[in-house]
Each structure stands twice: as structure tokens, then as C-alpha cells.
Amino acid sequence: MGETGDVEDVSEILKAIAHPMRRELLVWLKDPDAHFEPGHAIEGLGVCAGQFERCGLSQSTVSSHLATLQRAGLVTATRRGQWIYYQRNEETIARFLKNLGHAL
């Protein structure tokens, strides 16, 4: 089972991106080759969870942040064997940026 679903809630998204580290994880995923070890980013799949530990936080904390981003619909998670790959959900992000103006 892969491809987790969106929540598509502006409030949830805003709370998710209010945390600087979560924003940074999101930015890293824009250009994985520039921010992760080479070979760990798979085209169309994303970056496996462990790679994000390069931010300096513990494994459990990173996992929690990734879960928050996923619940907000900003990333999708896909299991591939024993690894779980995270990638940006560009549709949700674009829609959020487009509609945010109406929420403020």
C-alpha cells in the first residue's frame, strides 16, 4: 500500500509549514540531488525517510515531522521494500498557494 491521501485543509497546512524545519524539508525535496546523498533520490518516488536525518534532529522527531507534512497533504509517502519514500505533493502545494489569499 502506497500513495497516501490528502487532507486538503488550509488550517492543517498552515500549522504544518509554520515550523521552520518542516519548511526546510519541503524545500530540500524541490531539488533532492542538491540536498541529499547522491543515489538516494529516486525519480518519481522521492527521498527515503532516513535521509532527512541530516537535519540534525533525531530519527523519531524527523519521522514525526514527515508525518505532519503528510497529514497536511504536502508530501506523499510510498513504501518501497523497507524504505518509505517521501516526495512533494505539487498539486496540493500549488492549490494551497493559489487559494491562500482567500483565507487571509
Next chain:
Amino acid sequence: MGETGDVEDVSEILKAIAHPMRRELLVWLKDPDAHFEPGHAIEGLGVCAGQFERCGLSQSTVSSHLATLQRAGLVTATRRGQWIYYQRNEETIARFLKNLGHAL
């Protein structure tokens, strides 16, 4: 002395708008006549602080939320006698919306 200054910090703005009530206050200011007692919105000045207490929170809490919005640069405050009027800072809001994409 009126016209308080911007902070223009994306992180500060995101934390400010992460709170649903603060977003609502901002939305109310889009169309004051539709959301406040008639006559309390002054063109070019905004709405005086006390009017926001209609959200149901205490005076001190409302004041705190307005201060947070102001620190983030999302609203400006102008004293007029014993009243302080708040209005949207459309420049900052527009610039934030335009640049947010680069932060995520």
C-alpha cells in the same frame, strides 16, 4: 505617532496566520462594514481594537492577537485619540503571498 513598521519575516508571518482566530480578524478587515458595527470602520484608518472583541475572546487576548499580527507586519496600528485603529497592510500581505512559494 502612528503607522507602525513591518517586520517582513516569512517565518513570523506564517506563525501569525497559523492561528485561526488571527486569520479571521484579517478576513474581517477585508470588509469592515460587513463584519463590524456600522460607523466603527474609518476609511483609511481601519477598525478600532475594541471592535474585535466580538470574536468572543477577552480584551487582553484580542489585544495580544492584534499585537502578533502587527509584529508580523500584517496590520498597521494608528492611534486616534483614545482609540487605536487597525487595518490590513495590503503591501505586506501581497508580497508575502507572492513570495511564499519560494519558502516551500
Next chain:
DNA sequence: TCGAAATATCGAGTTTACTCGATTTATCGA
């Protein structure tokens, strides 16, 4: 089937945000 590796979840401690009532500060009008 078993051990190892990757990730999620749990439980607890710390910090930050939220909220309130009470008080203080600022300004007005008499």
C-alpha cells in the same frame, strides 16, 4: 524462520502558545 535495517509509535520532559482577570498606561472631556 531469524536477525538486521528502516521507520513508526510510545511515554515523558521541556518549551512555547494561548487565555484569562487584574493592573497599568494613555487619552479624552468636563
Next chain:
DNA sequence: TCGATAAATCGAGTAAACTCGATATTTCGA
């Protein structure tokens, strides 16, 4: 100058977020 009104600030209690280490779960390969 004084009392009244508006708004900010203070202090404290509660709730939420953050972080960690430890443990549980899932999956792989031998």
C-alpha cells in the same frame, strides 16, 4: 486636575507543540 474610557501589559494557569530515547512494527535477505 479628575474621572472615565480604550488599550496594552503583567502574572498565572492550561493546553499544545517539540524533542528525545526506548520500543514496536514492517520488510528484507540469508
